[in-house]
Amino acid sequence: MNDPRAVGPQIRMRLPSLTPLEGKVAADILDRRDITEATSLREVAEGSGVSEAMVVKVAKKLGFAGFREFRSGLIDYYGSDSASLHSEISAGDTAGEVVQKVFRTAMQALEETFAILDLDGFERAAEFLHRARQRDFYGLGGSAQIARDVSHKFLRIGIRTSVFDDAHMMMMSAALLTPDDVAVAYSHSGTTSAVIEALELARRNGARTIAVTNYADSPLARLADVVLCSTAQNSPLLGENATARIAQLNLLDALFVAVAQRDRKAADANLSRTMRAVQSKRRG
Known part of the structure; x- marks a missing residue:
């Protein structure tokens, strides 16, 4: 995965192949936008309530060599411009905010599909x-x-x-x-x-x-x-x-x-x- 924009899509495309527990672990990790090179395997495993071996298994099923490559890929992805385009629509958003979020989400889909x-x-x-x-x-x-x-x-x-x-x-x-x-x-x-x-x-x-x-x-x-x-x-x-x-x-x-x-x-x-x-x- 040489293009950081491709990391998120490659993970999302493989999510349906995971078991419910594996999917929960993957979702927990994906939600961690604060992940850094200092984030340990133990910390991630404890956060999801699973073993370290389970986290490594999920990383491999998502196409990575292991946890470290998974962690590095996510850091690169969340640092990319395309990852920052998406933000959830909330009930209190103004019309302008809704339009901006919908357009930016579409732009992200285009960028990552190309990647x-x-x-x-x-x-x-x-x-x-x-x-x-x-x-x-x-x-x-x-x-x-x-x-x-x-x-x-x-x-x-x-x-x-x-x-x-x-x-x-x-x-x-x-x-x-x-x-x-x-x-x-x-x-x-x-x-x-x-x-x-x-x-x-x-x-x-x-x-x-x-x-x-x-x-x-x-x-x-x-x-x-x-x-x-x-x-x-x-x-x-x-x-x-x-x-x-x-x-x-x-x-x-x-x-x-x-x-x-x-x-x-x-x-x-x-x-x-x-x-x-x-x-x-x-x-x-």
């Missing part, structure tokens, strides 16, 4: 989408709205995609995919059964698979050829999903541009055609 982005995977995803015969998108609820936004952008440059937000329709789509096609699954948690099952079937049929999720170790991510991860810090009022949506939209905007760049002449020509087609619908 953890797998550029090689991003390039592979762009290539899959560019070369595909058929491009099917799967998502439910808010994730389906993300898929529709991306589908709209691709249509503007002449790249046709299909969005499926019904479990039965997803399975029908996946059953018809071939090695010439690509399936893109959208799920914040990476645990949505209908989306997982559809992507699994698409994979069995030889289609390339892409997962857009917040958790790199989730069941959905483990199925995909490429994983595009967003990250966001949880907030009691905003929730994690709402903030992650901003990061996902920006990440997928970048993917859209990367695909368009692979045949810029065709993209520009199709963009002109689709813009002219809707121009007549505008008044003034």
